[in-house]
Amino acid sequence: MELLRPRLLAVSEELGESELASLKFLSQEYVPLRKLEAIQNAQDLFEALREKGMIEAGNLSFLKELLYRISRIDLLVAHLGSSREEMERELKIPGRARVSAYRYLLFQLSEDVTKDELNYFKFLLGKELPKCRQNPETITMMLDIFIGMEKKGILGEDNLSILKRLCAEINISLLKKIEEYELNLIGKTNSPDIQPSIYFPAALRRVFSKLHFAVAEHRDLTAEGMRKTVDTYRCEDHKDKDCFVCCILSHGKKGSVYGVDGQEVPIQELTTSFTGHNCCSLAGKPKVFFIQACQGESFQKGVPIETDSVEQDSSVETDARLQFDCIPAEADFLLGMATLQDYVSYRSRREGTWYIQALCQHLEYSCPRGEDILTILTAVNQEVSKKSCSQNAQKQMPQPSFTLRKKLIFPVN
Incomplete structure (x- = not known):
C-alpha cells in the first residue's frame, strides 16, 4: 500500500x-x-x-x-x-x-451539453426537480441533472424515455447518441438468453435499494468466484438483518448456472449454503433467490385457453396458530426461476430479460401497496406468460418455489 x-x-x-x-x-x-x-x-x-x-x-x-x-x-x-x-x-x-455502458452514455451526453442547453434542461425539469427552479445557480453541471433525475426515479438504465423526450426538444444530436447506445445494446444481446446480463443489474439495484436492502454487486464471476462470494455471505453475521436476497444473472442448464469461465455451479449448492445449519444467523429469516438463466435448450409452445373464465381463489387460510421450538433447516426459502427446467429464457433486445424486467416493475409497483412476494411473483408469471418470441410464437414460464412459513412483504417506508 x-x-x-x-x-x-x-x-x-x-x-x-x-x-x-x-x-x-x-x-x-x-x-x-x-x-x-x-x-x-x-x-x-x-x-x-x-x-x-x-x-x-x-x-x-x-x-x-x-x-x-x-x-x-x-x-x-x-x-x-x-x-x-x-x-x-x-x-x-x-x-x-x-x-457500465449506461453510465458512460450519460457522461458522454454531459460532455456535449452547452451552457445554454443546461439551462434549458433546468427549466424543463423545474417541476420534477424543484432544486432546478428554486436554486438553479447551484446546478452547474449536466451530471447534477442526471443525479437528480436518478434520485427521483425518472432516469435509469431501463428508463430513458423522459431523457429522450427532453433531448429531442433541446438537441437532436443528444437523442441520436442515446439511440446509438440502444442499437449497440441490441447488438450485444441475444434471444434466447445465452450470455451473462451486464446491462440490467441497475434495475435490480434501484428497486432493492428502495426496499432498504444494502446492495452489493459482483460481476463477471467464475464458478469458483460464485462459490467464494456465496461463502463470504454465508459466514457473515446477519443477526441484525431481516432478509437475504441473492439475484444471479447468467446463463445455465438444468439445475445449474455458469460462471464466466464456462464452468457450472449447481443452484442447489448456492441455496443450501444458507440453510439453518450452514448459516445460523439467517435461521428463521427469509432467504430469497432470483435466478435469470436458461435451464435447458427446449422451447415452450403456447396453448389456447378460454379467455372469459373466472380464476379460482386457491388461497387456503387456517385459524390454527402453531408455535415452533425449532424449524426445518430448509425452511424460509424462496427460489424464483426465470424459466422452467429444460427450457430457455428470453431477452427483449430493447427492454432486457423478460423475467428481470417484469420482476423489477412489479416489485416497484406492488411493494408500496403492501402486497406479499408470492402475490407479486404470480403477477410476474402472468406478465411473462403473455409474452411471445416472434419466431414460432415461443413462450416462457417463470417458476417460483418456496418453503416460506409466513407472508413476506418488503416495506418501502
Whole structure:
C-alpha cells in the first residue's frame, strides 16, 4: 500500500473540480451516492474505491479506465504506465469495462451539453426537480441533472424515455447518441438468453435499494468466484438483518448456472449454503433467490385457453396458530426461476430479460401497496406468460418455489 499511495496522490493532485465530479459520477455503481456526495477531493474518492476493492496495489485497471474515460491520457501515461491504445484494446475485451455502458452514455451526453442547453434542461425539469427552479445557480453541471433525475426515479438504465423526450426538444444530436447506445445494446444481446446480463443489474439495484436492502454487486464471476462470494455471505453475521436476497444473472442448464469461465455451479449448492445449519444467523429469516438463466435448450409452445373464465381463489387460510421450538433447516426459502427446467429464457433486445424486467416493475409497483412476494411473483408469471418470441410464437414460464412459513412483504417506508 505504501507504494500505491504516492501514485494515487500524484494523480489526485492533477485533477480539477469538474474532473473529480466526473470520476465520482462514473464510480456510482461501486460507492454509495451518499458517500460520494460527501467527498471533496480525489484522494478521498480513491480511498473509498480502495475500500471497495476497486483499487488495489496489484490491480489499477479501474483507475486506468476512469482516467481514460475522462480523457486524462497524460495521467494514464505518466503515473500508471498505460496508454490510450492499450486501454482501447483492453476495453474491447468483453467483461473488462467496469463503468457500465449506461453510465458512460450519460457522461458522454454531459460532455456535449452547452451552457445554454443546461439551462434549458433546468427549466424543463423545474417541476420534477424543484432544486432546478428554486436554486438553479447551484446546478452547474449536466451530471447534477442526471443525479437528480436518478434520485427521483425518472432516469435509469431501463428508463430513458423522459431523457429522450427532453433531448429531442433541446438537441437532436443528444437523442441520436442515446439511440446509438440502444442499437449497440441490441447488438450485444441475444434471444434466447445465452450470455451473462451486464446491462440490467441497475434495475435490480434501484428497486432493492428502495426496499432498504444494502446492495452489493459482483460481476463477471467464475464458478469458483460464485462459490467464494456465496461463502463470504454465508459466514457473515446477519443477526441484525431481516432478509437475504441473492439475484444471479447468467446463463445455465438444468439445475445449474455458469460462471464466466464456462464452468457450472449447481443452484442447489448456492441455496443450501444458507440453510439453518450452514448459516445460523439467517435461521428463521427469509432467504430469497432470483435466478435469470436458461435451464435447458427446449422451447415452450403456447396453448389456447378460454379467455372469459373466472380464476379460482386457491388461497387456503387456517385459524390454527402453531408455535415452533425449532424449524426445518430448509425452511424460509424462496427460489424464483426465470424459466422452467429444460427450457430457455428470453431477452427483449430493447427492454432486457423478460423475467428481470417484469420482476423489477412489479416489485416497484406492488411493494408500496403492501402486497406479499408470492402475490407479486404470480403477477410476474402472468406478465411473462403473455409474452411471445416472434419466431414460432415461443413462450416462457417463470417458476417460483418456496418453503416460506409466513407472508413476506418488503416495506418501502
